[in-house]
Amino acid sequence: MGVDDASGGGPGTPTDFAAWVEPELAKMSRLAARLAPNADREDVVQEALVRAWRKRDQYDQSRGTAAAWLLAITADQARRARRRQRSFALVGEMIVPGRSSDDRVDVEAAVTRLPKRQKLAVDCFYYVGLSVAETAAVMGCSDGTVKSTLSDARKRLRLLLEVDDG
């Protein structure tokens, strides 16, 4: 049973709920990893699941798919985890080893230089593998805004990567 099979409100027991969200777990996990790379993705997902469980009665299918709802909660938890990581940085500085350079890193490095919203759109759509609608749920905007943000991101990446499209 996928989450989108639900007709409104979440399942009533933890076991049913677990079965309800299971098809979306991979996306949730990837989203957590992408949005809070220094946090423990499993913690982020678990926190998101607990929060979704507590708020399951608030899920309204008329406002979007359950998958989008779960992903939005996961994104919010990832942002909280990232803030917690930043609090470490307030008093400490983690020394991170340098990365090796190759073409893959070039693309990754260029993505990190995108403006925040553009990077979020690219992370969700290209890396996590979300649909435009799911990306819109995570970003809290319309599908059209996602498309235009992705278009802007590609233009900027073209400059950053200096790709000759021919």
Add this chain to the structure above:
Amino acid sequence: MDEIDKLLDEAGARWRASQPPPAPIDAASLRRDGGSRAGRLLVSFAAAAAGAAIVVAAVGIGGQLGIWARVDEPNLGTAPSEAGATSQAATGDIGCSVTRPDPAFVAPSPYPAAAPPLYESEWFGSEALWTMLHRDGEMWGAGAIALGVKTFWWSVDWGGMRDEPVPALTVVGTRLDGPGAFTAGPATNAARDDFGEAMLVGVEIPSPGCWQITASYGDAILSYVVSVTDD
């Protein structure tokens, strides 16, 4: 599809293929009110607002919450010892002899000889491994459970954040008045103007109670007892 679209598609597919499968859902954990599997480190009560407050979270939550405690003697050496002063802490139904930093350890140069006054704490331990404990002993509140606590550690054997950014420091907790244990880590590092560089470990307490916190670094082991309440 233009070249950039293709590059991103390929990069995304490679990244997805490299990701581990998600952990299975622990349905039982949904029933528990606590939530997180582990996560939630740091930024206790006073939270991200100020670095000083964060440090206080690690060393003096008890004082912040107006909870009192008393203590015993420093615990240090090659095995958790009973050094330090202790005192009975008010922990509801449970008495807990929390550790007081008495006598205080005098740190060698270049470290400040005594813990900075801001924290109302004293150094506790020896040159091989020391930490900072509130003068009345550590009393941690609900924030230690929900958000975690930063614990700071020092050693003359630690080369500093540049030489050993991820210190080989382990911190474990054992509940003394009931079942419970945890392993914290990994360690990281921290720096502040007042106490300089330190080893830092975020500690999440699974439940209220009387907890022995034990850190190991090299051959040195240091432990103290803290009372954790859910207030």
